[in-house]
Structures are given as structure tokens and as C-alpha cells.
Amino acid sequence: MNITAPPEQLTDAAIVEQILAGDQAPFRLLVERHQRAVFNASYRLVGDHHQAADIAQEAFVRAYRSLHTFRRDAPMAPWLCRIAINLSLNWLKRQRPELSLEERLDEHALELPDLSSEPQRRLLQGERQRSVQEAILALPPDQRTIIELRHFQELSYQEIAQLLGISVNNVKVRLFRARKNLRPILEGMGER
Amino acid sequence: MRERRTEECQGQEEMVFLFLDGELSPLEHAAFAAHLQGCPACQALVDQWAHFSASLAVAEELPPPPELAEGVMARIAQEPPPRAADRLGELILGAQLLVGLGLLLLFGPSLLKGLAPWLGVGQSLDGQLSLRFWQGFLALVRGVISWRPLPRLPSPGILSPTDWFTLSSQVGLILVVALGLAWLLGNALLLGPTSGKGRGPFSRAR
Numbered sequence: 001m002n003i004t005a006p007p008e009q010l011t012d013a014a015i016v017e018q019i020l021a022g023d024q025a026p027f028r029l030l031v032e033r034h035q036r037a038v039f040n041a042s043y044r045l046v047g048d049h050h051q052a053a054d055i056a057q058e059a060f061v062r063a064y065r066s067l068h069t070f071r072r073d074a075p076m077a078p079w080l081c082r083i084a085i086n087l088s089l090n091w092l093k094r095q096r097p098e099l100s101l102e103e104r105l106d107e108h109a110l111e112l113p114d115l116s117s118e119p120q121r122r123l124l125q126g127e128r129q130r131s132v133q134e135a136i137l138a139l140p141p142d143q144r145t146i147i148e149l150r151h152f153q154e155l156s157y158q159e160i161a162q163l164l165g166i167s168v169n170n171v172k173v174r175l176f177r178a179r180k181n182l183r184p185i186l187e188g189m190g191e192r
Numbered sequence: 193m194r195e196r197r198t199e200e201c202q203g204q205e206e207m208v209f210l211f212l213d214g215e216l217s218p219l220e221h222a223a224f225a226a227h228l229q230g231c232p233a234c235q236a237l238v239d240q241w242a243h244f245s246a247s248l249a250v251a252e253e254l255p256p257p258p259e260l261a262e263g264v265m266a267r268i269a270q271e272p273p274p275r276a277a278d279r280l281g282e283l284i285l286g287a288q289l290l291v292g293l294g295l296l297l298l299f300g301p302s303l304l305k306g307l308a309p310w311l312g313v314g315q316s317l318d319g320q321l322s323l324r325f326w327q328g329f330l331a332l333v334r335g336v337i338s339w340r341p342l343p344r345l346p347s348p349g350i351l352s353p354t355d356w357f358t359l360s361s362q363v364g365l366i367l368v369v370a371l372g373l374a375w376l377l378g379n380a381l382l383l384g385p386t387s388g389k390g391r392g393p394f395s396r397a398r
Contacts, residue, residue, distance in 0.1 A: 019273075019274065020274060022273050022275075024265075024268060024269065024273070027264070027265065027268060028261055028264075028265055031260070031261045031264050032261055033266070035256040035257055035260050035261060036253065036255065037302055038256075039254070039256035040253050040254060040255075040256075043254055044251070049254070049257075053256070053257045053260060056256065056260055057260060057263045057264050057267065060264040060266055060267075061264060061267045061271070064264075064268045064271060064274060065271060065274060066274070068274050081223040086271040092383075128250060129250050129251060130248060130252045130253035132248060132251040132252065133251045133252040136248075136251060143211065147248070150213065151245060151248045151249075152248075152251075153365050156211070156213075156214075156215070170209075172206065172209070175209065176205075176206060176209065179209070179241070179244065182244070182248070183244060186244055186248070
């Protein structure tokens with residue numbers, strides 16, 4: 001690997017330069033640096049560990065192919081996550097129609113652990129994190145997507161609209177509905 | 193009092209979202225911030241939804257599978273270097289544009305000549321067709337820069353110079369679109385993803 005500085009000191013832009021100069025090996029650094037964000041962005045949308053891993057891998061390969069289009073002055077993680085999100089959205093579109101929200105929420109409720117006893121209470125934080133994840137996955141795909149893009153990727157309404165090919169007003173409506181659907185679940189968690 | 197306030201503030205929830213999301217204009221933001229000072233109901237909503245965002249932030253993050261990096265590196269080992277593919281694409285694009293331009297210049301006057309009888313202008317403009325073509329070519333450039341739709345043509349044979357300009361630009365644009373499609377098709381065939389797994393609607397990431 002033709003790297004003069006220690007890997008942790010190299011910026012993403014410097015790594016990209018090396019790759020575009022013909023050295024593939026530094027791409028591993030980018031993968032290791034951003035795989036968590038890319039994998040989780042996909043997982044929050046598709047809700048399946050193996051599928052999210054496949055999508056994350058595909059996202060990195062596509063990022064590699066179009067690395068020359070990456071703007072060096074921009075952060076890399078959002079760029080990679082958007083590729084993964086696009087792939088996840090495509091995957092979701094190809095799936096069978098999902099269960100209704102109520103059915104998903106019912107399933108979700110059945111899966112919630114009993115936290116009444118003291119030992120389990122100690123696991124509250126971990127369970128809470130998992131429950132938030134499950135609450136997001138219980139949303140219909142379009143609402144799940146909008147929550148991912150707004151709350152995790154922190155995109156503006158305009159950026160979300162462009163990415164999804166919908167109007168800004170539509171973004172507002174979907175976001176409003178998604179938040180309304182998530183709120184009771186998150187409030188319920190706070191009461192436990 | 194509180195009930196009346198709540199009634200007054202019904203429909204403000206969307207404003208709360210826009211406020212928290214930073215989607216209000218500076219003026220709207222200032223106005224809503226001022227409103228919050230005197231409205232406990234809306235302030236409570238803001239607090240609730242801010243808490244909601246904080247709750248979402250604790251969503252569990254799973255560790256990626258350990259074999260992910262290996263899998264990616266194995267895949268890209270089969271890929272050409274990104275810039276090499278790009279250079280090839282640029283070369284093909286340049287060659288296609290040159291060929292397209294050459295074809296346009298070579299056959300443009302003939303095309304107009306062929307269209308003339310169909311449009312009912314007969315031979316009256318025969319001697320001027322080359323000139324008309326070049327006028328049309330300039331109109332094409334103008335048309336590409338600022339597109340305007342073709343006006344309804346008057347009866348055949350009565351084409352004003354402006355109509356000729358517009359018509360020529362339309363014909364030119366159609367040719368350019370056709371060349372563009374040929375270019376896209378050529379690129380898809382020559383520069384498509386090299387592995388079956390890479391094929392899909394997002395073959396070129398944003």
C-alpha cells in the first residue's frame with residue numbers, strides 16, 4: 001500500500017486521491033471507516049441483517065466505480081449512505097407489499113421484552129436502543145425512509161425531496177405521519 | 193385560557209416541526225420564536241418533539257458484519273481503476289460528439305432540402321437551403337440555450353424566417369436528442385457494470 005502518512009491521519013479526500021491514482025488498496029480504509037454508518041443506514045431501511053450487509057457491500061462497490069464523481073471537499077459518509085439508501089429503497093420497492101402499520105406494531109408489541117424484574121431493568125438502556133430500532137422498522141417503508149433521511153442523515157426537506165423524487169410538501173406530509181406514528185411508541189418507552 | 197390557547201395553536205404542530213427542522217425562513221423563525229415566548233402550549237410541543245428527536249438518536253447501531261470489508265475488496269479487485277473507466281468514457285463521448293457533429297454538418301442541408309417539399313415550400317427556397325441550414329444551426333445553439341416550443345405553423349408554403357429558424361432548431365434538437373440516445377446506448381453497451389451483481393437502476397451512484 002502506497003501510504004506515507006499513518007492511515008488514521010489520512011483524510012478521506014487524500015485516500016480518494018490515492019485510489020484515483022491507481023492504488024486500490026486504500027479503499028479498504030474508507031470501507032473500515034464508514035462501514036458502520038453505511039450498514040446501519042441500510043439496516044434501518046430494510047430491517048434485515050443479511051440484506052443490509054449485501055446492500056452495504058454493493059454500495060461500496062458502486063462508490064468505488066464512481067469515485068471520480070465524489071467531491072473532495074464534501075464529507076464522505078453522507079455520500080456513501082445515500083448510495084446505500086438508494087439501493088435500499090430499490091430493494092424495498094421490489095419486495096412484496098408490507099404488512100399494515102397496525103400489524104407491524106402489533107408484532108412489535110409482542111416482541112417487546114418484559115422489563116418488570118430488576119435484573120432485566122439493568123438492560124433497559126440496551127433494550128431501549130433496540131426498541132427504538134424496532135419502532136422505526138415497524139413503520140411502513142416510505143415513513144421509515146423519511147425518518148432515516150431526516151433524523152439520521154440530517155438531510156433538508158429539499159434534499160429529501162430530490163432524493164426521493166417527490167415534492168417538498170409530500171416530504172412534510174410523510175414526515176408528519178411518521179413522527180405521529182412513532183411518538184406513542186417512544187413515549188411508551190419513556191414510561192417504562 | 194389554556195384551552196383557548198391550544199385552540200389558537202391548533203395546526204401549529206407543523207410549524208413546530210418546521211421550526212425544529214430549521215426549515216423556516218429567518219423571518220418565520222423569528223416570528224415563531226416570538227410566538228413561543230408567549231405560548232406555553234406551543235413551547236410544550238417544541239419540548240416534546242425535541243425529546244422525540246433525542247429518543248430517536250439512541251436507536252441501536254449494529255456492528256457491521258466482520259467480513260464486509262473483505263467482501264468489498266474482493267469485489268473491487270475485479271473492477272477497473274475508476275479513472276481508467278472514466279477516461280475511456282470521455283474518449284467515447286468525445287468521438288461520438290465529433291461524429292454526430294460531422295453528420296449534422298454533412299447531411300443537415302440535405303435533410304432540410306428533403307423536408308422542404310413535405311412542408312410545401314417547394315423549390316422556392318432551393319437556392320437558399322444551405323444558408324437556411326446555417327441559420328438553423330445557429331438557431332439550434334440558441335434553441336439549446338433557451339428552449340421555446342414550436343409555434344403553430346401557418347399554412348404550408350408560408351414560412352416566415354422566424355418559423356424557419358424555429359423549425360430548423362427543432363429539427364436540430366431532434367437530431368441532438370437522437371445522437372444523445374445513441375451515445376447513452378453506446379455507453380451502456382461499452383461501459384456497463386462488469387459484473388452481474390452491479391447491474392441495476394443505480395448503476396451510477398450519485
